[in-house]
Amino acid sequence: MVKAVVLGAAGGIGQPLSLLLKTNPLISELALYDIVNTPGVAADLSHIATPAKVQGFLPPDDGLKKALTGADIVVIPAGVPRKPGMTRLGIAFRDDLFKINAGIVRDLATGIATTAPKAFVLVISNPVNSTVPIVAEVFKKNGVFDPKRIFGVTTLDVVRASTFVSEILGDFSLAPSIKIPVVGGHSGVTIIPLLSQSSHPLPSSLKQDALDALVYRIQFGGDEVVKAKDGAGSATLSMAYAGAEFAEKILRAVKGEKGIVAPTYVHLSADKAGGDAIKKEIGKDLDFFSAPVELGPDGVVKINSLGKVTEYEQKLIQAALPDLATNIEKGSSFIDAPKL
Numbered sequence: 367m368v369k370a371v372v373l374g375a376a377g378g379i380g381q382p383l384s385l386l387l388k389t390n391p392l393i394s395e396l397a398l399y400d401i402v403n404t405p406g407v408a409a410d411l412s413h414i415a416t417p418a419k420v421q422g423f424l425p426p427d428d429g430l431k432k433a434l435t436g437a438d439i440v441v442i443p444a445g446v447p448r449k450p451g452m453t454r455l456g457i458a459f460r461d462d463l464f465k466i467n468a469g470i471v472r473d474l475a476t477g478i479a480t481t482a483p484k485a486f487v488l489v490i491s492n493p494v495n496s497t498v499p500i501v502a503e504v505f506k507k508n509g510v511f512d513p514k515r516i517f518g519v520t521t522l523d524v525v526r527a528s529t530f531v532s533e534i535l536g537d538f539s540l541a542p543s544i545k546i547p548v549v550g551g552h553s554g555v556t557i558i559p560l561l562s563q564s565s566h567p568l569p570s571s572l573k574q575d576a577l578d579a580l581v582y583r584i585q586f587g588g589d590e591v592v593k594a595k596d597g598a599g600s601a602t603l604s605m606a607y608a609g610a611e612f613a614e615k616i617l618r619a620v621k622g623e624k625g626i627v628a629p630t631y632v633h634l635s636a637d638k639a640g641g642d643a644i645k646k647e648i649g650k651d652l653d654f655f656s657a658p659v660e661l662g663p664d665g666v667v668k669i670n671s672l673g674k675v676t677e678y679e680q681k682l683i684q685a686a687l688p689d690l691a692t693n694i695e696k697g698s699s700f701i702d703a704p705k706l
């Protein structure tokens with residue numbers, strides 16, 4: 367029996383993500399929580415002939431607690447998305463996104479820490495580089511922090527890398543089999559695609575400016591969608607796909623499947639030796655980093671090395687570090703200093 371919970375289940379990501387989780391045969395119970403509309407979304411999904419029993423919950427009558435009771439895996443796409451002109455973190459508009467989402471994530475994390483502290487927590491809400499540290503701090507405050515069980519979902523960057531490389535290779539049918547580690551964090555220059563390790567090498571004729579453009583497209587893929595949606599939000603459907611894919615990997619690992627590895631943004635103490643090795647590779651003592659992580663029944667088994675990186679990729683890593691450090695500090699200090 368596996369109970370999955372979606373917090374923010376009525377939103378742009380929440381609805382298609384809940385649909386995909388409802389169709390996952392590994393899930394037997396699906397609880398949908400949001401501040402609006404979950405009874406309708408749950409009723410709708412509950413007619414689908416798959417095993418998961420679906421229920422919707424709202425804040426009144428302890429809805430969050432009821433949704434989370436007995437949870438094995440909790441996915442959090444709650445919060446506001448970007449509008450054109452906003453970035454995920456930083457000054458002005460971006461601070462508005464952080465301010466709102468930081469408080470939402472803190473409150474939801476408190477609910478998980480007090481009701482389902484052993485659940486795997488998958489954080490989608492932006493800015494991921496800061497919201498994951500918020501969850502970690504809340505768990506520490508409640509004395510239940512287990513770094514092996516808290517994940518920032520960076521799968522959309524991995525999915526985009528596969529898709530965009532398939533385009534360059536001129537064969538979309540390759541997209542599902544192209545594997546590229548994308549490491550670092552989840553915003554702008556903190557997104558580091560290690561294209562030299564692609565399972566399907568880029569053409570040797572690819573010029574430097576085309577490589578730069580590809581890296582830029584992976585780092586700022588979110589902007590493409592924000593612009594195209596023209597005020598109606600950011601990526602939702604591709605994110606739902608990516609979130610469901612990552613959740614499925616966790617569930618397969620829990621069931622005992624071995625050798626499942628996925629890039630994800632974790633606290634580097636989740637595997638002390640592996641985490642220390644990453645710190646050495648990047649040359650900085652960061653608490654969080656997205657690295658290829660081997661998953662098992664209790665979450666993180668091993669944080670894998672970044673492997674052989676080119677000089678170009680080492681520069682991308684170095685360019686990411688200042689932002690990452692600032693983002694992590696911003697999230698971590700939010701719990702101790704809630705006044706912004």
Ligand SMILES: NC(=O)C1=CN([C@@H]2O[C@H](COP(=O)(O)OP(=O)(O)OC[C@H]3O[C@@H](n4cnc5c(N)ncnc54)[C@H](O)[C@@H]3O)[C@@H](O)[C@H]2O)C=CC1
Binds near residue numbers: 446489521602
């Ligand atoms: N990690 C990633 O790769 C990605 C992350 N995102 C982020 O995901 C988040 C959600 O995006 P969308 O679904 O497009 O937004 P949305 O606005 O369509 O949906 C958000 C949902 O959260 C709900 N919500 C707000 N406060 C809540 C609370 N306290 N408890 C429970 N639910 C609450 C809202 O009612 C709404 O239904 C945003 O922060 C966005 O930036 C988006 C795309 C990719």
Ligand SMILES: O=C([O-])CC(=O)C(=O)O
Binds near residue numbers: 454492522587588
């Ligand atoms: O760009 C955004 O704001 C949403 C996001 O995280 C993405 O699409 O990768």
